[in-house]
Every structure is written in C-alpha cells, then in structure tokens.
C-alpha cells in the first residue's frame with residue numbers, strides 16, 4: 001500500500017491493512033457527545049510547565065506541521081487525570097480546506113476548522129517511543145485544543161509566520177529561541193473532556209490519555225490561511241489531514257466541568 005495519507009487511495013479507510021488496530025475498541029478521535037459524558041468532580045486542573053527551547057525545529061513531515069525540540073528540557077505536564085509526570089515531546093496541527101471542517105475530535109457532531117495537539121509521554125518510560133509501545137492508555141497524554149477563526153493569536157504567530165518556510169514536505173526551519181510555548185495555553189487548564197484512546201494516525205497505538213479542552217483557541221483568518229498553503233508529499237494541499245470519528249465502544253468520556 002502507498003504510504004498512508006488522507007487521499008482516496010491511502011486515507012483512513014485503508015489504514016487497517018497495515019494497522020489492524022485501526023478497528024480496535026479504543027481508537028481516536030471520537031465525537032464528544034455532551035449528553036453522554038459524565039462529570040467527574042475528582043478531575044483536577046492540569047499544570048503544564050513549558051521551558052523555552054534553545055534548539056527546536058518547525059517542520060513539515062508530509063502529513064502535518066510540527067514543533068519538535070531536539071531534546072527534552074524539563075517541560076512537563078502533571079495533574080488532571082494523570083497519575084504521574086509527563087514529558088513534553090512535540091506539538092502539531094490538523095486542519096481543513098475550509099472553516100467547516102478540520103478538527104479530529106468533534107463536539108455534538110460539530111467540527112472546528114483545526115485542532116492543535118500537544119504530545120507528552122509518561123516519564124516512567126526511557127523515551128517517548130517506549131511510552132508509545134508501553135501498552136495501555138497511560139503511555140502518552142495529548143492535550144487537544146480546537147482552533148476557531150477570530151482574533152489573531154499572538155502566541156501562535158511566531159509559529160504561523162514560519163509556515164511559508166515549511167510549505168513543502170520534508171522541509172524544516174529553526175524556531176527562534178525566544179518562542180514562548182507556554183503563552184499558547186489558556187491561563188487555567190480547567191474545562192476539558194478526557195478519555196482513553198489512541199494515536200490518530202498510524203501506528204494508531206492505543207496508548208493515549210486524551211485531554212480535549214472545551215474552550216477553543218482563536219486564530220485569525222490569515223493564520224488559518226497559512227495552514228492551507230502547506231503541501232503534502234503528493235504536492236497537494238495538506239488540508240484535510242484529520243481522521244473521522246471512531247466508535248466509542250464501551251469507553252466513558254469524563255468531564256472536569258458540569
């Protein structure tokens with residue numbers, strides 16, 4: 001099979017051939033249906049402590065654009081549904097070719113124009129790759145933020161300004177060391193959905209504690225358009241790099257809010 005992608009001939013409907021777990025019972029993303037979630041008063045706020053990276057790249061990996069530090073620097077995530085500390089690994093985006101589609105998770109069937117994923121790995125593992133393969137839903141913790149079109153996002157501007165430099169698959173650029181990743185996050189990480197799921201692209205490993213925030217982040221129309229100029233390995237617009245929702249099966253989605 002051609003390397004996986006999001007086109008007709010290599011998209012999500014084909015992934016099960018190389019990754020049978022695609023038809024597993026703990027797959028992501030899902031449709032977050034408010035009438036079926038359960039408030040859990042035990043869910044505390046999350047604490048993300050991000051230290052500026054001196055050597056990070058912003059790159060086009062052919063199916064997303066991602067911020068990738070060269071090594072860990074003590075940036076970490078704790079609290080919420082997490083029992084231990086998770087180390088920051090990378091962040092990346094999923095988006096559509098118009099404002100009616102693009103996010104991976106949905107809320108009562110509604111898609112947002114984009115979704116931002118902050119990926120962290122369970123620090124009891126030697127590396128993120130071990131965490132991916134560690135078995136069970138506590139290997140990774142991914143924070144999902146919906147993006148909607150509105151005011152310019154000043155915190156994301158240093159990143160969206162780099163997008164034209166990574167237009168083509170396989171290209172990368174160094175991120176200025178004064179980039180403040182912490183500024184992207186809302187001041188308090190309180191209202192979120194959380195459930196046990198998977199990576200949303202191959203290898204689709206069922207190793208993820210998903211934490212999806214209720215409150216979308218805003219980006220300007222110009223920042224949204226920047227994403228839509230990114231090209232994939234086939235030379236086509238990368239927009240549409242989202243997996244449709246998967247069956248919930250017998251999983252519960254908990255919320256930190258009523």
Ligand SMILES: NS(=O)(=O)c1ccc2c(c1)[C@H]1CCC[C@H]1[C@@H](c1ccccc1Cl)N2
Nearest residue numbers: 117119128129132142198199200201202203
């Ligand atoms: N949309 S997402 O956040 O659910 C997602 C989906 C797939 C992958 C990632 C994140 C990243 C982050 C951890 C693993 C890494 C990647 C991967 C997996 C195994 C081996 C190497 C690598 Cl680079 N695959």
Ligand SMILES: [Zn+2]
Nearest residue numbers: 092094117200
């Ligand atoms: Zn993702």
